[in-house]
Amino acid sequence: MIKTATFIKSAADKSGWIEDNMPEICFVGRSNVGKSTFINAITNQNKLAKTSSTPGKTRLLNFFEINKGEFRIVDAPGYGYAKVNINQKVAFGQMMDDYLTTRPNLVGVCMLVDMRHDPTNDDKEMYNFFKEVGLKVLIIGTKLDKLKKNDILKNEKKIKQIINFDEHDTFLKVSNTSKTNINLVYNLLVQLLNE
Ligand code: GDP
Numbered sequence: 001m002i003k004t005a006t007f008i009k010s011a012a013d014k015s016g017w018i019e020d021n022m023p024e025i026c027f028v029g030r031s032n033v034g035k036s037t038f039i040n041a042i043t044n045q046n047k048l049a050k051t052s053s054t055p056g057k058t059r060l061l062n063f064f065e066i067n068k069g070e071f072r073i074v075d076a077p078g079y080g081y082a083k084v085n086i087n088q089k090v091a092f093g094q095m096m097d098d099y100l101t102t103r104p105n106l107v108g109v110c111m112l113v114d115m116r117h118d119p120t121n122d123d124k125e126m127y128n129f130f131k132e133v134g135l136k137v138l139i140i141g142t143k144l145d146k147l148k149k150n151d152i153l154k155n156e157k158k159i160k161q162i163i164n165f166d167e168h169d170t171f172l173k174v175s176n177t178s179k180t181n182i183n184l185v186y187n188l189l190v191q192l193l194n195e
Helices: 035-043 086-102 121-132 149-163 182-194
Strands: 005-011 024-029 061-066 071-075 106-114 136-142 170-173
Touching: 024 035, 024 086, 024 182, 035 061, 035 071, 035 136, 035 182, 071 106, 086 106, 106 121, 106 182, 121 136, 121 149, 136 149, 136 182, 149 170, 170 182
Parallel strands: 024 071, 024 106, 106 136, 136 170
Antiparallel strands: 005 061, 061 071
């Protein structure tokens, strides 16, 4: 389990990355998907990842150290927020591209999608990109508590179909608010580290 989680630093670009051999798992997802709440839930903290009141504003990678050196979680800015301008979009794309294609520490990605909705084009592009560069992905379907029983499997199937889900990846449905399946996340992260 995750016993300790510590914020280490934020980085706007490559010059801010940490130089060591600690493996990193990058957390990505559309603004408002519940990524901050999820990071706080799995680390058992209230304010580690800041649930931002102005989504799309933070353009930084945030580095968190898990279990005193076991691995790092790298929290990426939420994408797909309509109000960011084109320059912010380009800067975001550049930073993510740089990190995702050249970071030696990166071992896998944890991508969050909202279980209630069809994935957007941004979601599709992100996931396709991960597959093209050969990254393992753990997909987390959030807000499970908001779904009617009958829609759970139906929505999962539709999401997988839309993003062209690779069956070698793992898909886990969670609720951050009622904590459903949150206890399963650590082992799946460790699985990413060991693949
Ligand atoms: P982020 O932009 O991806 O970091 O999203 P936040 O973590 O700030 O969450 C966005 C909103 O969704 C907040 O109002 C959260 O309380 C809510 N939220 C996050 N996860 C869940 C969940 O599993 N279930 C429900 N019902 N709401 C959630």
